[in-house]
Amino acid sequence: MADETADQERRGFLKWLTAGFLALWAPAAGIMTASFLKPPEHGPRVGERMIRAGTLSSLAIGESRFVRHGLEPIFVVRLADQQVMAVSAVCTHMQCILHWNRDNSTFLCPCHDGVFDKTGNVLSGPPKKPLRQYSAEIRSDEIVVFT
Template identity: 35%
Template sequence: MSVEPTSSAEKPSVENAGRRSFFHRLFQTVMGLWGVAFVTVVVSYIKAPRESKGIEETVKRVGPASDIQIGSAKFVADERQPFWVIRTSSDELTALSATCTHLRCILQWDQPSGRLVCPCHAGAFDLNGNVVAGPPPRPLETFRVDTRGGIVYVNLS
């Protein structure tokens, strides 16, 4: 709120008025700079720090490959990117994002139909991640799966 300095003690002569407005400007500039610095510090502090993307962050260890039978699936509750690992044949695993592309509900594995279905709005995806039913606008994200020494790893990068 701006309030005019109407009742300053001294009589405003021309000289004083010039000096006063100069200091007024100076004051406003300094305060503005402080304000900018303050807002910068606060905003950059509140902005959540980026997670360090080390190899252990992006490659998830899912578990022994033998645990996942043909036609069954394993859910991995990763905080950033929950996903399903599904065995499509004896030597093939596929990893699909578990968040529906519609409104980010968590998909369920429906073994009889071999689809990932969304409990919220009945969206459904096939094993390639394509939308086969319901409102989802985009196909699911798929991730690379590697099996090393009988252990399944999924690369989320």
């Protein structure tokens, strides 16, 4: 009688062990699938981070220039004789692409009438955050923007 219960206990333990071993496949497969699906880093290479944004002399003071870089649209604004600034052309409200309003030097959003000034601060409309800024510098006569 005692033997039988011991037998049953052993049997139950082995069953549990087998089920546990089989169940290990599930988290292993799950972890592998999740790490497979996590996209690998594909940040831009060093050369791609530097954007040539045209010559300084062809951009009048107070004017802006639209620059396409991959999927990033960028506005370069010449603030003063030797001062340029680069801001993202993507509205911080709903990701619409901004227009440059030459008359009062503002960026106008075509979707919900958000207005930004030429340095990217919100003037009016639904957007809350200012535009993302890129560092820009002048090398001899060329404007260079870094992402």
